[in-house]
Amino acid sequence: xxxxxxxxxxxxxxxxxxxxxxxxxxxxxxxxxxxxxxxxxxxxxxxxxxxxxxxxxxxxxxxxxxxxxxxxxxxxxxxxxxxxxxxxxxxxxxxxxxxxxxxxxxxxxxxxxxxxxxxxxxxxxxxxxxxxxxxxxxxxxxxxxxxxxxxxxxxxxxxxxxxxxxxxxxxxxxxxxxxxxxxxxxxxxxxxxxxxxxxxxxxxxxxxxxxxxxxxxxxxxxxxxxxxxxxxxxxxxxxxxxxxxxxxxxxxxxxxxxxxxxxxxxxxxxxxxxxxxxxxxxxxxxxxxxxxxxxxxxxxxxxxxxxxxxxxxxxxxxxxxxxxxxxxxxxxxxxxxxxxxxxxxxxxxxxxxxx
Numbered sequence: 160x161x162x163x164x165x166x167x168x169x170x171x172x173x174x175x176x177x178x179x180x181x182x183x184x185x186x187x188x189x190x191x192x193x194x195x196x197x198x199x200x201x202x203x204x205x206x207x208x209x210x211x212x213x214x215x216x217x218x219x220x221x222x223x224x225x226x227x228x229x230x231x232x233x234x235x236x237x238x239x240x241x242x243x244x245x246x247x248x249x250x251x252x253x254x255x256x257x258x259x260x261x262x263x264x265x266x267x268x269x270x271x272x273x274x275x276x277x278x279x280x281x282x283x284x285x286x287x288x289x290x291x292x293x294x295x296x297x298x299x300x301x302x303x304x305x306x307x308x309x310x311x312x313x314x315x316x317x318x319x320x321x322x323x324x325x326x327x328x329x330x331x332x333x334x335x336x337x338x339x340x341x342x343x344x345x346x347x348x349x350x351x352x353x354x355x356x357x358x359x360x361x362x363x364x365x366x367x368x369x370x371x372x373x374x375x376x377x378x379x380x381x382x383x384x385x386x387x388x389x390x391x392x393x394x395x396x397x398x399x400x401x402x403x404x405x406x407x408x409x410x411x412x413x414x415x416x417x418x419x420x421x422x423x424x425x426x427x428x429x430x431x432x433x434x435x436x437x438x439x440x441x442x443x444x445x446x447x448x449x450x451x452x453x454x455x456x457x458x459x460x461x462x463x464x465x466x467x468x469x470x471x472x473x474x475x476x477x478x479x480x481x482x483x484x485x486x487x488x489x490x491x492x493x494x495x496x497x498x499x500x501x502x503x504x505x506x507x508x509x510x511x512x513x514x
Contacts, residue, residue: 177503178504203495214503232332243268284341290339327350329349340390354397355370396432400432438487
């Protein structure tokens, strides 16, 4: 499907080139993986996946056979041919599929057999080594790990993890509730009765959990996204998805590998479903959500450079953006959301990188 290009000047400091990719789907997209400046994958409801190999000019849209009722909340891609999908849902609705031929065929790699289980998201250190996290069962978060590209998954012993707090869980809002870095670092985040970061330095063999200042309590609140620029510098984002316009502590930073978290001084902390670092600007972050839509900021600044606002959207833009990822080749920001929303944003907010 040919993309329709919509270019707008929205940033208060610099021109923002916003390319809206109009694709032939109304599905809610939450999974997003950017392989290069030309290759990206997305995933969503009703067993849907999308792939582009030409920077979004054309998108292939497909449905995994036998998975039409599943909600693919996460996708991890390694090339134009190879990608892994995670379906989030109760019991056996939590599944993992893989393709090695660009989505022509999919192999079912994992099915959750515990009726009380619910997997949320996954992350990979490389194309062979990955990890997925699910909500607590009998007081412990479920974690599975692969060392052969998803062909086999083994459960991480529950004894390796601190116990979950009653009412604590993870969010499958954007496929970013778990993050990997380097060869063995991994973090996952929680919400509900607690807003904690679980961290491991040995690829998930042992864990510790730390409290954060992010809003929590009701089941709709907590941390929705975690990302690390390197082994020390991380950001967590969240809020309350049922009250997305409500101001609340929803963004925090760490400079010690996740041992401690400091609330961001940035204003307008509404609900954020995902956050990402900009690899071309060490100090810059991006965040997306229902109320804020999409914004960028320097870690040290006291304001946002908003490039998509609710009252300044292109006509027909849906009122929800779910996930963001950044190309390491050219730093384009890719964003997906409800009703098949896909945007690529370039040339924005050069002042955000100033220290």
